[in-house]
Amino acid sequence: MRKYLTVFAIDWQNQFIYRLNFVLWRFRNILRVLMTYFLWSTIFSVQTSVFGYTREQIMAYLLLVIFLYGFVGSSPSNDNIGGEVSSGALNNFLTKPIGYLRYWFTRDLSSKLLNVIFAVGEIFLLWLIFRPPLVFSSQPAVILIGILMLVSAVIIFYLLGKLALASVFWAPENTWGFMFVVLVLMEMLTGLIFPLDILPRSAFTALQFTPFPYLLYFPLAAFIGRLSPLEAVRLLFQSLVWLGILFYLVKRVWSAGYKVYSASGG
Amino acid sequence: MKVLKVTWLYFVNSLQQNISGPVVFSLFFTSKLLRYGLFLTFLYFLGSGIKLIGGYTREQLIFFYLVFNYIDTLVQMFFREVYRFRSLVVSGGFDMVLLKPFPPLVRCLLGGPDFIDAGVLIVLTAVIAYYLAFFIHPSPSSLFLFFLMLLNTLIVAAAFHILVIALGIITLSVDHLIMVYRDLTSLVRIPVDLFSEPLRSLITFVIPVGLMFTFPAKTLLGLLSWQMIIFSLIFGVVFLFFSLKFWHFSLRYYSSASS
Numbered sequence: 346m347r348k349y350l351t352v353f354a355i356d357w358q359n360q361f362i363y364r365l366n367f368v369l370w371r372f373r374n375i376l377r378v379l380m381t382y383f384l385w386s387t388i389f390s391v392q393t394s395v396f397g398y399t400r401e402q403i404m405a406y407l408l409l410v411i412f413l414y415g416f417v418g419s420s421p422s423n424d425n426i427g428g429e430v431s432s433g434a435l436n437n438f439l440t441k442p443i444g445y446l447r448y449w450f451t452r453d454l455s456s457k458l459l460n461v462i463f464a465v466g467e468i469f470l471l472w473l474i475f476r477p478p479l480v481f482s483s484q485p486a487v488i489l490i491g492i493l494m495l496v497s498a499v500i501i502f503y504l505l506g507k508l509a510l511a512s513v514f515w516a517p518e519n520t521w522g523f524m525f526v527v528l529v530l531m532e533m534l535t536g537l538i539f540p541l542d543i544l545p546r547s548a549f550t551a552l553q554f555t556p557f558p559y560l561l562y563f564p565l566a567a568f569i570g571r572l573s574p575l576e577a578v579r580l581l582f583q584s585l586v587w588l589g590i591l592f593y594l595v596k597r598v599w600s601a602g603y604k605v606y607s608a609s610g611g
Numbered sequence: 612m613k614v615l616k617v618t619w620l621y622f623v624n625s626l627q628q629n630i631s632g633p634v635v636f637s638l639f640f641t642s643k644l645l646r647y648g649l650f651l652t653f654l655y656f657l658g659s660g661i662k663l664i665g666g667y668t669r670e671q672l673i674f675f676y677l678v679f680n681y682i683d684t685l686v687q688m689f690f691r692e693v694y695r696f697r698s699l700v701v702s703g704g705f706d707m708v709l710l711k712p713f714p715p716l717v718r719c720l721l722g723g724p725d726f727i728d729a730g731v732l733i734v735l736t737a738v739i740a741y742y743l744a745f746f747i748h749p750s751p752s753s754l755f756l757f758f759l760m761l762l763n764t765l766i767v768a769a770a771f772h773i774l775v776i777a778l779g780i781i782t783l784s785v786d787h788l789i790m791v792y793r794d795l796t797s798l799v800r801i802p803v804d805l806f807s808e809p810l811r812s813l814i815t816f817v818i819p820v821g822l823m824f825t826f827p828a829k830t831l832l833g834l835l836s837w838q839m840i841i842f843s844l845i846f847g848v849v850f851l852f853f854s855l856k857f858w859h860f861s862l863r864y865y866s867s868a869s870s
Contacts, residue, residue: 365782369791376794379810380801387665387805388657522638529642533649543656 348443349451356455371463374411375471381538382407382475396543404477405569406540408468413561414537415460417498422449423506423524430510431517433608446599450503457499482570490577491567497584498560502531504591505556507599514602530555536562542571556591559584617713621722625691629726639727644734647680650800665805670746671832675802677742678828681735682761683796686768688728690720693772693789696779706867716858719776720769749831756840760827766847767823770854777854777861799824822846 360367385407389400398406426449429435438445472479482488509523532538534557541562542549552558563580566572572580629636654676658669667675696719699705708715743749749757775788782788795818803811803821815821822843829835 369788373791373794376791376798380798383806383810384664384801386807391663516634518632519634519638522635522642526638526642529646533646533653538650539653539657544652545656 349447352448352451353455356452357459360456360459367459371460371467374415374464375467377537378407378411396540398540399480401478401480402569402571403540405479405481406565408471408477408479409565409568410537410561411468411471412461412464413495413565415464416457416495417502417560418531419456419460420453420503420506421456422453422503423510425449426507426510427513427517427520427524430513430606431520435606436608446507446595453503480569482568482572484570484574486574487567487570487572487577490574490581491564494559494564494567494581494584497581497588498564501556501584501588501591502560504588504595507595508591511595511598511602514605530557531560534558535560536565540566542566553583556587559587614714614717618717618721622724625724626726636727636730640730643727643731647735651676665802667802672801674742674747674832675825675828676800677735677739678831679800679824681732681739682764682824682827684728684731684735686765688725688732689765690768690772691725691728692719692721692723693776695723696776697783700779700865701783703867705865716773720772743831747831753831753833757827757831760830760840760843763844763847764823764827766851767819770847770851773854773858777858780861780865796820796824802829816846819846819850
C-alpha cells in the first residue's frame, strides 16, 4: 500500500510541471458544458418544465456534470497505457514489485483529486456568473447511495478503458481506435450532454443494460433528487454488477495479454 | 505548380496510410457516425417536446448541426497534420521541414490529411442534400452564397490553424491549444443566437467560430444580411493576412531541439 501512496505523491507533484496544459484542459471542460447550458437556458426562457425537469433541476444537473466528469472522466492511463505496452516500456513494470494496472489506477486517482479541486472552483465561479437556481435531493440516504454509485463509476470507467486498451497486446495499431469508440460512447450515452431520461422509455431502459449510464447519469440523478431510495438501491446494485463483470473481463483479458506480450530492443 | 504536385503526393501517401489499416479506419468511421447520429437523436427528441428553440424549428436546428459537422469534418480532414505539429517541434524534426525546398507552412498544414473524414463527408453530403431537397428548398442564389461562405470558412479555418502552429512554436504546447479550438467550435453545434451577450459576440467576431460554422447555414436559410456576408468575407482575408504575419514572426523564435 505504501508504494502506491508514493506513486500518488510523485504523480501529484508531476502534474504541476505542465501547468499550462492542465489549465487548458480544465478550460476545455467548462467549454463542453457551456453549449448545453445555453441550449437549456433558451428552452427554459419560454417554458417552466421540459421532459419533467424543472429549470432548477437542469441547472443543478449541468453544474454537477462538470464536477462528475472531472472525477470520472479524468484518466491519464487511457492516454499512456497503449503506448507503454506497444513500445515495450511495460518491461520496466514487469520487473518491479508493483501491479501495472494498480499503478495506473493510483495515478488516475491523483489526477482525479486535482481535477476535483479545480472543478469545485469552476462550479463556484460559474454559479457566481450565472446565478442559476439549483435543487438537490433532500434525502441524505439517496445522496449517500449517489456517492457510492460515483465510486463505482470511477472504477467502471477505469476498467472499460483498460478493456479497450488490452487490444494493444494483439493489434497495437488498432488500440486507439477501440479507445475512441469508448470515448464517443462516454460522451453521448452517459448523460454528459443531456439527461438520458428525455429519451423514449424503451431506449432509456435498453441503456441500463450497458455500463454507460452508471458513469454519470445515475449518480447525478441521485444527487438532484430524481431517484427514490428504492430506485437508488436497485441502480447501485446494477452498477456493482457491471463493475463485477468488467473486473472479471479485464482480469481475464489482461492475463491472456501478458502471455502473448513480447518486446524487443534495448 | 511544384507545391501542388508535392501536396498531391502528401495526399496520396496519407490515403495509402489510411486504407492500410482497415480496422482502424472502420472503427473511427463508425464511431464518428455514431457520435453524429446520437446528437441528432438528442436534437430530434428535444424538438419533439418543444415547438421553437430560440426561434428555430427542430428541422432548422438539425440543419445547423449537419452543416456544423460538414464544416468541422472538412476542416479536420485537410488540417489533420496540425495535430502532429508538436512532436515535430519538440523532437527537432521541424529542422528537416525547414531545410527542404518546400514551403514549411504548407507541409505543416496539409502534409497529412485524414481520409477517414472523407468517408464521413460523403455520408454527410448525402444527408445534407436530402435535407435540402425535402425541408429547406434553397434558391440558386442562396446555394451560391452558401458555397461562397463555405470557402470563406475554410480561409478562416486555415488562418486559425496557422495561428495555432505559430503559437506552438513559441509555447511548445499545440496539443491542448488545438483541442481548445475544437471545444470552442463544438459550442456552435447550436445556432450562435442561442448564446447570450457578450459570449455571442465573442464567439462570432473575436474567436470567430460562430462566423465559421453558423453563417453558411444561415445563408442557406436566408437568415444572414448582405452586410454580414461582406463583413465575413473581409474578416476572412484580414484574419488570414495577420495569421501569416504571425507565422513568420514566430519562425524567428524557433530554436532546434534535440540533435
